[in-house]
Amino acid sequence: MKVFTSDVIIVGSGIAGLMAAELLSFDKNVIIITKSDVVHSNSIMAQGGIAAVVDSEDDWRDHFLDTLRAGCYYNNEDVIELLVKQGAEMIRKLEGLGVRFDKGKDGKYLLGQEGAHLKRRILHAGGDATGKELTLKLVSRVKQNVPIHDYMDAIDLIIENGRCIGVICLDENQEYVHYFAPHVVLATGGAGQLYSVTSNNSAITGDGMALAYRAGARLADMEFVQFHPTMLVENGKGAGLVSEAVRGEGARLITEDGKLLMEGKHELGDLAPRDVVAREIFEKVSNNQKVFLDISSIDHFEQKFPSVSSLCINAGVQIDKGLIPIAPGAHFVMGGVETNMQGKTSIEGLYAIGEVANTGVHGANRLASNSLLEGVVFANELAREIINTDDSLMKTNVKPIACIDKRYSQSLPAKDDVRAIMSKYVGIVRTKENLLKALKWFDKYSTLIRSKQVYQFSREEHTIRNMLTVGYLITASALCRKESRGSHYRIDYPLTSDHWLNQTVYCSMSKQEPYVRNKKDYVSNFVI
Numbered sequence: 001m002k003v004f005t006s007d008v009i010i011v012g013s014g015i016a017g018l019m020a021a022e023l024l025s026f027d028k029n030v031i032i033i034t035k036s037d038v039v040h041s042n043s044i045m046a047q048g049g050i051a052a053v054v055d056s057e058d059d060w061r062d063h064f065l066d067t068l069r070a071g072c073y074y075n076n077e078d079v080i081e082l083l084v085k086q087g088a089e090m091i092r093k094l095e096g097l098g099v100r101f102d103k104g105k106d107g108k109y110l111l112g113q114e115g116a117h118l119k120r121r122i123l124h125a126g127g128d129a130t131g132k133e134l135t136l137k138l139v140s141r142v143k144q145n146v147p148i149h150d151y152m153d154a155i156d157l158i159i160e161n162g163r164c165i166g167v168i169c170l171d172e173n174q175e176y177v178h179y180f181a182p183h184v185v186l187a188t189g190g191a192g193q194l195y196s197v198t199s200n201n202s203a204i205t206g207d208g209m210a211l212a213y214r215a216g217a218r219l220a221d222m223e224f225v226q227f228h229p230t231m232l233v234e235n236g237k238g239a240g241l242v243s244e245a246v247r248g249e250g251a252r253l254i255t256e257d258g259k260l261l262m263e264g265k266h267e268l269g270d271l272a273p274r275d276v277v278a279r280e281i282f283e284k285v286s287n288n289q290k291v292f293l294d295i296s297s298i299d300h301f302e303q304k305f306p307s308v309s310s311l312c313i314n315a316g317v318q319i320d321k322g323l324i325p326i327a328p329g330a331h332f333v334m335g336g337v338e339t340n341m342q343g344k345t346s347i348e349g350l351y352a353i354g355e356v357a358n359t360g361v362h363g364a365n366r367l368a369s370n371s372l373l374e375g376v377v378f379a380n381e382l383a384r385e386i387i388n389t390d391d392s393l394m395k396t397n398v399k400p401i402a403c404i405d406k407r408y409s410q411s412l413p414a415k416d417d418v419r420a421i422m423s424k425y426v427g428i429v430r431t432k433e434n435l436l437k438a439l440k441w442f443d444k445y446s447t448l449i450r451s452k453q454v455y456q457f458s459r460e461e462h463t464i465r466n467m468l469t470v471g472y473l474i475t476a477s478a479l480c481r482k483e484s485r486g487s488h489y490r491i492d493y494p495l496t497s498d499h500w501l502n503q504t505v506y507c508s509m510s511k512q513e514p515y516v517r518n519k520k521d522y523v524s525n526f527v528i
Contacts (some may be wrong), residue, residue: 032147047243048368051373
């Protein structure tokens with residue numbers, strides 16, 4: 001049995017984890033654990049760009065308000081202020097690391113505009129390959145100082161006396177590997193692969209959220225799952241993401257009979273918040289009508305959007321005809337492991353940053369291109385916190401857990417079974433009846449979901465266990481939220497601003513009582 005010790009263990013290799021590793025590596029020994037190859041993440045697939053106030057005509061207050069409006073006023077305002085105020089500084093820091101953002105001949109940033117942004121403030125690198133440019137640059141730097149242990153599945157956190165002291169993993173040979181550190185950071189991304197159509201990398205199955213839940217950490221707002229309006233679809237299957245920046249450059253959403261889909265539906269039209277646009281498209285698709293993105297008005301489309309063009313070519317879509325078939329797909333989870341601004345969770349020694357974390361910054365619906373910004377800003381906050389912590393006060397008992405021989409007697413469902421349930425009953429539009437059907441299905445695996453036992457599973461089985469756990473948490477949380485807000489839409493509770501209950505549903509194995517965040521008017525007493 002292999003054992004590794006370090007000052008910091010980072011689980012995940014997206015923008016948040018890589019940025020944290022880069023910043024920490026000058027002062028701490030860091031190890032990165034990643035589920036597959038180091039470059040397999042949602043971050044590397046991010047096309048839209050990174051939002052930041054870098055233009056003299058823009059102001060952090062405008063970015064703040066756009067974020068708050070998109071989040072349906074459910075956001076933690078202090079955290080939004082931190083995020084948007086640090087935008088320009090983080091762009092400078094990224095440039096200092098070698099990232100080259102797109103600029104015009106005059107040397108000024110080429111700024112784009114996306115859904116729910118009232119100003120052009122989206123920076124790009126490599127056109128629509130911003131995530132790729134940032135990720136590869138960080139990987140090349142991090143590799144020089146930080147060991148990266150790839151194809152390593154984190155299967156459970158090690159908790160001792162209420163403190164997280166490490167992670168148990170399975171390697172490619174199904175051998176257990178133990179990692180010990182006074183600081184364990186979850187940077188595992190979201191849970192898009194719980195749905196049949198998603199923009200997410202195949203490795204993004206909610207693992208970090210499930211690990212934290214089994215360890216007893218508090219999770220919140222799991223019902224808020226954002227569906228990106230424009231997934232490229234071919235033969236009913238998702239074939240990749242069509243960036244919102246395409247609409248920012250003038251593309252229009254049209255129905256198969258040529259009508260403008262968003263005409264009269266929202267004051268921002270095609271650039272309305274994602275939840276609004278996704279529901280409009282979903283309604284058409286549910287009635288067996290096709291929806292397209294009309295790109296005919298965009299000159300030199302292939303040069304401006306090489307990644308989208310490549311997706312279309314690979315899917316057999318002829319972009320010279322000017323129409324891209326689209327449908328909504330699971331994109332981003334606003335909820336997750338609850339943290340403060342420095343990434344601290346409810347468990348000592350355990351941190352979370354990026355999409356796996358819930359700081360409250362996104363509210364009920366994430367503003368476009370705030371995700372890469374979130375990753376670098378909160379990685380910076382986390383690094384500052386850990387660097388200023390005296391590790392000598394944290395004694396870690398480096399004692400590997402004995403060979404795990406506990407078996408689970410019940411057969412597990414397939415991944416596609418979980419996806420089918422989530423897509424059918426816990427998708428863009430929800431009802432009490434459908435949520436109860438999903439909950440009844442998940443209840444068949446309640447013992448596995450609620451147990452803290454580390455079972456003798458294969459890597460595939462561990463992934464399915466995590467999918468079941470997070471699917472259950474999303475479903476149960478959605479059932480508790482008796483309102484429609486942002487990405488959580490209940491037909492039985494129509495969307496009305498005066499009905500918003502401001503409830504927060506907390507999910508914790510330790511059964512801690514929920515509490516009111518941001519002086520909320522109402523809080524559920526249901527703890528999952």
